[in-house]
Amino acid sequence: MFVVNDGKIYVISEEHLDPKEIGSKIGRVTRYSDQEGTYSGNFSNRYPVGTGYYEIIGVEINKAIAIKDDKGLYIKATYGGEYAGNRYSWIDILPYVCAALLVFIGGYLMKKKINW
Structure with a gap:
């Protein structure tokens, strides 16, 4: 499972983060699909459109980000490289x-x- 933010893919972990570790909102899911393929925008194959992406205090965005799930929990997602899909369609x-x-x-x- 993964999310894409600004052309970068982040692999979703099982690690929960304390809300005190969360910084500014840096993006959100703009496109969801559980079908294989490449898509544009801030894409996810797990979270619905509107799910927020946040910086983790003290961690560079090119290392990891936080995803706020529908229960209000913050999940760590680690950088996995550039996404193969286009930023714009x-x-x-x-x-x-x-x-x-x-x-x-x-x-x-x-x-x-x-x-x-």
């Missing part, structure tokens, strides 16, 4: 592509109307 940039396309088409139509 087409679905993430699709609204920007559509907006640019509409502006381009609108400008083209305005130019054609003026030239008539």
Whole structure:
């Protein structure tokens, strides 16, 4: 079981952390799937969308992070390397592509109307 935060994979351990060891929130699960594959965003194959990722006081983020589960417990997850999935997928940039396309088409139509 794992989570991905900012393109880095963290392997979930069985180690619980004391809330006094927890620092700032650094992210959250943005995509969940228990199907094999590579996904974009802050992905998890265990925790649902919205589950928070936190720094552990005195531990570098590239070593380990904490996951706050649905019972309010903090679970340690250790760094396992770069994630093979993309940070962004087409679905993430699709609204920007559509907006640019509409502006381009609108400008083209305005130019054609003026030239008539």
